[in-house]
Amino acid sequence: MSYPPRKISGFFNKTGFTLLELLIVFGVVSILSVAVITVINPSELILSTRDGKRMSDLSTLNRILGLYLVNNGTVFGDSSTIYVSLPSDNSDCSDLELPELQAPYSYHCQTEASYQKVDGTGWLPVDLTTISLGTPISALPLDPTNDNQYYYTYTPDSSNKTWELTAPIVSLSKKKYAQNDGGNDPNLFEIGANLISAPQIAYVYNPLEDQVFTGIGVVYAQSAPTAGQVSVFSDATHIYGTNNLFWDTTNARLGIGTADPSVSLDVTGAIHSTGDIYTAAWTDYSETSTVVGWSSIDYKAIYTKKIGKTVFVKFYIQGTSNSTATTFTVPYSSIAVGGGEFGALLIYGSDNSSNLTAPGVIKLPIGSNIVYVFKGLPEVVWTASGTKRIQGQFFYEAAN
Numbered sequence: 001m002s003y004p005p006r007k008i009s010g011f012f013n014k015t016g017f018t019l020l021e022l023l024i025v026f027g028v029v030s031i032l033s034v035a036v037i038t039v040i041n042p043s044e045l046i047l048s049t050r051d052g053k054r055m056s057d058l059s060t061l062n063r064i065l066g067l068y069l070v071n072n073g074t075v076f077g078d079s080s081t082i083y084v085s086l087p088s089d090n091s092d093c094s095d096l097e098l099p100e101l102q103a104p105y106s107y108h109c110q111t112e113a114s115y116q117k118v119d120g121t122g123w124l125p126v127d128l129t130t131i132s133l134g135t136p137i138s139a140l141p142l143d144p145t146n147d148n149q150y151y152y153t154y155t156p157d158s159s160n161k162t163w164e165l166t167a168p169i170v171s172l173s174k175k176k177y178a179q180n181d182g183g184n185d186p187n188l189f190e191i192g193a194n195l196i197s198a199p200q201i202a203y204v205y206n207p208l209e210d211q212v213f214t215g216i217g218v219v220y221a222q223s224a225p226t227a228g229q230v231s232v233f234s235d236a237t238h239i240y241g242t243n244n245l246f247w248d249t250t251n252a253r254l255g256i257g258t259a260d261p262s263v264s265l266d267v268t269g270a271i272h273s274t275g276d277i278y279t280a281a282w283t284d285y286s287e288t289s290t291v292v293g294w295s296s297i298d299y300k301a302i303y304t305k306k307i308g309k310t311v312f313v314k315f316y317i318q319g320t321s322n323s324t325a326t327t328f329t330v331p332y333s334s335i336a337v338g339g340g341e342f343g344a345l346l347i348y349g350s351d352n353s354s355n356l357t358a359p360g361v362i363k364l365p366i367g368s369n370i371v372y373v374f375k376g377l378p379e380v381v382w383t384a385s386g387t388k389r390i391q392g393q394f395f396y397e398a399a400n
Contacts (some may be wrong), residue, residue, distance in 0.1 A: 043373070048054035049170035050144040054167035055177060055189050057141035061165055062191045064128060064136050071132050074165055077125045077156035080104040085123045085142050087150040095147045116140045159307060162193035166389050168313065228259065281303065282314075283331075289327045294388065295322035304331055306398065314393040321352070321388035324381040326373040332398035334364045352386030353373060364396055 001016075002189045017025075069075060077083060081330030088096055088109035098107055109115070111124050116139040120127035128348040166188045169178040183190030228248060243259035255261030257268030282303040289302045290336045297319035305312045310330050347360035356375060363372040363379070373390050374380050382388055 007084075012187070044171055046175065049172045051143050051169050051171045051174035051177075051189075053153075054114075054169070057143075057189050058165045058167050058189060060137070061124070061141065061154075064131075064163075065126065065163060065192075068126055068128060068131055069161060072130060075156050075158050075161045076120065077109075077154065077158065077163075079155075079157050079159065081106055081108045081155070083108045083123055083125055083154040085115070085146060086139070086148065087115045087123075087265075098148055116142065123152075125156075135321075160255070164190055166190050166193040213318045253348070269358060285331060288331070290327075291317060292322045292328070293321060293326035293382065294319040296320045302330075306332065309335075309398045310395055311398045312393070315363075316389075316391040318389040319387070321382060321384060321386055324384050326382050326388070326390060327370050328373075330364075330369050330371055330396075333369045333400065334366055334399040335399050347373060347390060347391075347392040349388070349390040351388060352383045360390070360392075362392070362394055367399065 008205065023209040038175055043124055049272050058296045063074070076182045078137045082101065082105055084093060084098070086093065086096055086109055087110060091108060091110075093107035093109040096107075096109070097356050101107065108125075109119075109122065110368040114121045115123045117157075118124075118135050118137060118140055124140050128137070139154070145151075150168050150170075154163060155166075156163045164183070166183075166185070169175055169187060174189075181190050226241055226243075228246050229243060230247055231239045231241050232245065233239050239368060244257055246255040246261065247253075248255065248261050250258040251261075252263055253261035253266060255266045255268075258266055260266075264360050285302045286300050291297065294317070297317060299316065299318045302313070302317075311330065313330055316326065317328065347362055349356055349360065358376055360375050360380075363374065364370070365372075372379075375382060375392050
């Protein structure tokens with residue numbers, strides 16, 4: 001017997017989803033995805049995991065040191081030494097570029113072959129094998145990163161039988177533990193029995209999250225800093241370094257627009273000022289200058305001032321003439337004077353007691369530092385005998 005097909009009503013008689021239903025589903029999924037990623041934050045999760053290991057490692061070491069103290073009655077290590085978990089062939093860690101310490105503190109490192117040993121030759125200078133029940137660990141723990149930015153430290157106080165262990169805290173979720181551990185550095189997890197007297201060590205840069213720590217919080221570096229770069233804020237929480245603002249620590253020079261400053265302040269590009277720019281004072285070059293054209297000089301004054309490559313000169317020479325040539329030297333060789341070899345008509349004076357009726361001129365050949373002075377153009381020379389006086393000022397572009 002055959003039966004007519006049944007008509008089933010409800011959900012199963014639909015052939016698909018409507019466009020509106022699909023849009024609603026996609027919207028909900030997108031919102032949930034963003035929310036989950038925001039909450040989970042993979043980078044923060046990695047940082048938090050590392051910080052968790054750091055805190056666990058130091059807590060374990062702290063308990064072991066307490067056990068060692070009960071067993072042996074003493075604490076090993078020099079009270080003015082900070083023992084770090086980094087390997088180095090130099091016992092003072094001088095090749096690791098660690099933060100500078102104030103006297104009397106110094107660093108101590110062990111070699112890579114021994115720095116994890118627990119017999120007192122490792123980075124922790126305590127022989128854990130002498131504990132009566134045996135050493136609780138087979139190797140000294142290390143920071144998850146363990147480079148010259150992130151490492152463990154141990155600072156003992158042998159006379160008081162106390163110590164401090166430290167590790168950097170870089171995740172936001174664990175920051176509260178560093179800020180409330182009783183120590184003096186909000187960026188370090190500090191544990192032990194002597195948290196106040198041990199010196200602070202600055203941890204500056206976190207390459208994973210580009211974090212730079214301050215005493216009141218965290219700001220983010222937009223790129224890894226380079227030695228010499230001057231850091232600037234791009235907004236309230238981000239800083240970056242740039243070669244356009246560069247400090248040469250070796251020579252104490254500041255470069256603007258250049259990472260290779262050649263003078264105390266080296267600016268590449270134009271300088272604009274709405275106020276006065278004060279420069280160095282005039283330099284008396286009178287005694288250094290070589291003067292030609294006088295048998296005796298009653299008065300001589302030659303002053304120079306150099307701003308960038310521009311050299312300003314003012315002079316006054318008076319005495320008895322013995323040559324038709326009249327020259328004096330300046331400190332820098334010339335590239336050009338007023339666009340060429342000849343300077344502006346700014347030279348005044350007298351020749352054999354007669355004042356010049358027209359301004360004279362100066363000539364400074366390109367590549368030379370000898371200034372030629374003439375009564376006028378074209379290169380009118382002076383009387384070889386009698387009195388002579390020249391005075392004036394000019395500027396030129398120096399070759400260096």
